[in-house]
Amino acid sequence: MRKRVLALGLCAAMAIGAMTGCSSSNGTGETPKETTAKGQDGAQTEAGKPEAKEDLKGSLVFAIWDNNLMDYIDENDMVGKFQEKYPNADIEVEKIKDDSEYWNAMKMRTSANQLPDVMFNKPFTLSRFKDYLVDLSGLEASKNNELASGYAMDGKVLGIPMTAGYEYVYYWKDMFKEAGVEVPTTWEDFEKTAQTLQDYYGKNDPDFMAIALGAKDEWPDYPYMEFMPALQGGNGQNWNDMAKTDAPFADGTDINKAYNKVYSLFGKNVFGKDPLGMGNDQVTSLFAQKKAAIIALGDWGLQNIQSGTDDASELGTFYLPVRDSKDDPFRVIVQGDSFMGVTTHSKNPELAKAFVEWFYSEDWYPGYINYVTSASSMKNFPKEKDPILAQSDEQQPDKELVMYDGGGDNFQAIQNDIAFDYKKLGAQMFTNGFDLKAELDGLNTKWAEARTKLGIK
Amino acid sequence: MNSLEKQKKRFIVCSLVVPMVLLIGFVVFPAFDLIRMSFTNWDGYSKTYDHIGFNNYTAMFRNRDLWLSLRNNGVYFFAHLIFIPIELMFAVLLTSRLRASKFYKTMVFMPYIINGVAISYAFSYFFSPINGAFDEILTVFHLESLIRNWLSDPKIVNFVLAFVSLWRFSGYHVILFMAALQSLPQDVQEAARVDGANAWQMFKYIQIPSIMLMVDFVLFDNIRGALQVFDIPYVMTSGGPGYASSTFTLYTIDTAFKYSNFGLASTMAVAIMVMIVVIYLVQNKIIHGILKGGRK
Numbered sequence: 001m002r003k004r005v006l007a008l009g010l011c012a013a014m015a016i017g018a019m020t021g022c023s024s025s026n027g028t029g030e031t032p033k034e035t036t037a038k039g040q041d042g043a044q045t046e047a048g049k050p051e052a053k054e055d056l057k058g059s060l061v062f063a064i065w066d067n068n069l070m071d072y073i074d075e076n077d078m079v080g081k082f083q084e085k086y087p088n089a090d091i092e093v094e095k096i097k098d099d100s101e102y103w104n105a106m107k108m109r110t111s112a113n114q115l116p117d118v119m120f121n122k123p124f125t126l127s128r129f130k131d132y133l134v135d136l137s138g139l140e141a142s143k144n145n146e147l148a149s150g151y152a153m154d155g156k157v158l159g160i161p162m163t164a165g166y167e168y169v170y171y172w173k174d175m176f177k178e179a180g181v182e183v184p185t186t187w188e189d190f191e192k193t194a195q196t197l198q199d200y201y202g203k204n205d206p207d208f209m210a211i212a213l214g215a216k217d218e219w220p221d222y223p224y225m226e227f228m229p230a231l232q233g234g235n236g237q238n239w240n241d242m243a244k245t246d247a248p249f250a251d252g253t254d255i256n257k258a259y260n261k262v263y264s265l266f267g268k269n270v271f272g273k274d275p276l277g278m279g280n281d282q283v284t285s286l287f288a289q290k291k292a293a294i295i296a297l298g299d300w301g302l303q304n305i306q307s308g309t310d311d312a313s314e315l316g317t318f319y320l321p322v323r324d325s326k327d328d329p330f331r332v333i334v335q336g337d338s339f340m341g342v343t344t345h346s347k348n349p350e351l352a353k354a355f356v357e358w359f360y361s362e363d364w365y366p367g368y369i370n371y372v373t374s375a376s377s378m379k380n381f382p383k384e385k386d387p388i389l390a391q392s393d394e395q396q397p398d399k400e401l402v403m404y405d406g407g408g409d410n411f412q413a414i415q416n417d418i419a420f421d422y423k424k425l426g427a428q429m430f431t432n433g434f435d436l437k438a439e440l441d442g443l444n445t446k447w448a449e450a451r452t453k454l455g456i457k
Numbered sequence: 458m459n460s461l462e463k464q465k466k467r468f469i470v471c472s473l474v475v476p477m478v479l480l481i482g483f484v485v486f487p488a489f490d491l492i493r494m495s496f497t498n499w500d501g502y503s504k505t506y507d508h509i510g511f512n513n514y515t516a517m518f519r520n521r522d523l524w525l526s527l528r529n530n531g532v533y534f535f536a537h538l539i540f541i542p543i544e545l546m547f548a549v550l551l552t553s554r555l556r557a558s559k560f561y562k563t564m565v566f567m568p569y570i571i572n573g574v575a576i577s578y579a580f581s582y583f584f585s586p587i588n589g590a591f592d593e594i595l596t597v598f599h600l601e602s603l604i605r606n607w608l609s610d611p612k613i614v615n616f617v618l619a620f621v622s623l624w625r626f627s628g629y630h631v632i633l634f635m636a637a638l639q640s641l642p643q644d645v646q647e648a649a650r651v652d653g654a655n656a657w658q659m660f661k662y663i664q665i666p667s668i669m670l671m672v673d674f675v676l677f678d679n680i681r682g683a684l685q686v687f688d689i690p691y692v693m694t695s696g697g698p699g700y701a702s703s704t705f706t707l708y709t710i711d712t713a714f715k716y717s718n719f720g721l722a723s724t725m726a727v728a729i730m731v732m733i734v735v736i737y738l739v740q741n742k743i744i745h746g747i748l749k750g751g752r753k
Contacts, residue, residue, distance in 0.1 A: 103714065104714045107501045107502050107717070108501075110502035111501060111502055128502070128717070129502075131504075207586075207588075215698075216581075216609070216694060216695065216697065217695060218697060272586075273586055273587075273606075274587075274608075274609055275609075276606070276608070276609030276697065276698045277584070277585060277586040277606050277608045277609045278586065278587065279581070282582075282585060282587070286587065291587070412717075416500070416717050416718055417716075417718075419522075419711075419712075419716050421715070424697065424699065427697050427698055427699070428697075428698060428699040430609075430698065431609075431611065431698045431699060431701075
């Protein structure tokens with residue numbers, strides 16, 4: 001009898017579980033809102049009370065994608081160190097494979113009201129998640145951050161950049177010397193340098209690549225396709241400004257000029273015999289083995305290159321020279337990277353804020369920022385650049401920094417509507433029969449239609 | 458009604474109700490919700506959305522890249538369809554008394570149980586233009602003239618990817634056919650042999666008609682698999698260059714996640730469901746028509 005009752009109970013539990021699991025869209029939709037509202041109220045009333053820190057308790061989910069950060073967290077017992085200050089708090093670090101997967105997961109969780117307590121953003125995702133991020137402008141970490149206020153939306157700091165991201169062109173100094181080329185300082189020089197290297201080394205090695213680019217993955221062309229339009233005119237707000245016009249790809253615009261330069265470079269035989277046949281891992285490893293002379297990557301790329309070679313003594317860097325002549329300013333992209341934010345779905349927003357504050361404090365941040373090759377974004381914890389990366393600054397002491405914005409609501413709405421993927425466009429430039437002019441004309445038409453459809457002025 | 462009968466009834470009710478509830482909750486309800494979403498402009502994360510009628514359906518039919526992607530699905534479909542008779546013959550061969558047949562069975566089934574992403578990674582290195590094993594093999598046999606850009610030439614990339622798909626899934630079909638062949642009653646086959654049927658006649662008149670249910674399933678699985686192929690092109694080429702090796706599912710996923718258009722992506726998912734059913738019905742009619750014609 002007892003068994004029967006138990007069996008029936010289990011059946012009922014399964015049935016109820018299935019039904020509630022599938023029909024709770026309203027329920028789950030409402031509960032976190034209430035929690036959030038309370039949390040935010042709490043944040044205002046308790047702000048500035050240091051004694052409250054000791055009373056903070058609960059658990060947090062901290063979602064990341066960065067392998068270097070994960071390694072550092074594991075090796076240095078981040079949770080244990082945080083618990084020394086907040087003994088009643090617990091943190092679950094959730095590692096997601098890469099940033100693409102990360103955004104997919106975060107989008108799904110947003111719709112299910114299940115965002116982690118603390119999440120990261122990139123400049124181009126801040127706008128997408130802005131309704132789900134808490135204002136962190138009151139935190140000391142925000143005040144001490146060099147870049148956070150520059151990315152504020154409606155006066156709210158929605159994420160605190162963990163690093164300041166710079167883009168570099170890595171090269172082998174000994175290979176340059178042997179081929180008799182200098183570090184280029186204009187776009188024309190850059191093309192000539194690449195061609196000379198290809199001609200010099202390619203005659204004996206058909207697999208040689210003057211410039212390594214894993215175009216099969218599409219995203220590795222971002223230093224050219226994503227940043228060059230902003231560098232061309234020195235306008236970090238280029239994407240947002242494009243959203244204000246009907247024909248942003250017309251002749252004479254920054255993006256038109258930049259993409260024509262890229263098209264000209266990609267059309268030269270300087271990327272080896274088949275750039276579309278290889279991914280970033282493959283070409284980075286070939287570059288590390290000196291099967292390529294140049295590769296454009298972010299500061300994060302240095303660790304990958306160093307791990308692929310035994311001798312990095314001849315490794316050097318310079319900034320991508322986009323300018324037309326030496327009289328033009330030499331522009332360099334800088335962007336806040338990995339914006340740490342607290343989500344409105346957090347059940348413990350005060351604890352989450354305390355965690356962000358702790359993360360950027362001397363208890364954690366200095367160790368981490370010295371572990372990675374990226375530059376510090378914190379005024380109170382400046383960091384000397386890695387000697388290899390510092391060579392770029394020595395080459396261009398008069399550089400002009402362009403603070404990059406990934407594009408706001410209007411740009412992203414148009415981008416999504418017309419499926420504008422600049423990284424895919426870059427990869428397509430390597431294909432036979434690609435017509436850039438026709439492509440840009442087509443984009444202009446679609447862009448104007450999308451603006452009308454979406455009512456963007 | 459005695460206690461045993463009551464127990465029986467309870468068991469039957471539970472066994473029916475629980476799967477039904479789960480089926481409704483996790484399949485039927487989401488399917489209806491998918492259809493409902495296909496009439497909205499939901500971006501996947503906003504709290505609000507608008508109902509936009511058939512706009513997504515008209516946008517889907519006007520999307521040139523999407524239909525190019527569907528054409529690529531066709532390459533997988535026909536490659537696997539052509540291979541089904543070969544798989545069937547392999548199954549018959551492995552079911553007969555073949556020396557070391559267990560070893561062959563394991564080898565044939567092995568690719569199916571290996572992780573699809575790992576296989577795709579391995580093959581992307583296999584077909585790599587630099588240090589790629591396939592090009593090296595061709596070089597060893599002095600066939601350098603056959604070397605191509607396997608993963609970046611739009612004319613051949615889909616055939617290369619379909620080859621990887623065949624390598625992975627053919628073994629699964631062979632095992633399914635073998636399971637069906639092994640379940641055939643021996644007495645019918647013995648009787649046919651006594652009557653003087655040769656191997657081909659046995660295959661055509663006894664074995665094929667007896668495992669027609671399994672053949673139907675494999676044909677259906679081929680349509681479903683070909684239309685939903687995702688991991689191989691995603692890992693090996695990211696659907697590129699451009700959309701040259703993109704597939705319908707890859708495009709749908711990009712629409713949902715890269716371009717934040719869950720409404721349109723839902724429309725594409727509905728279209729896939731409809732296509733699977735329609736193609737299956739047409740294919741079934743054609744195949745059964747051919748088989749019936751052959752038996753006359």
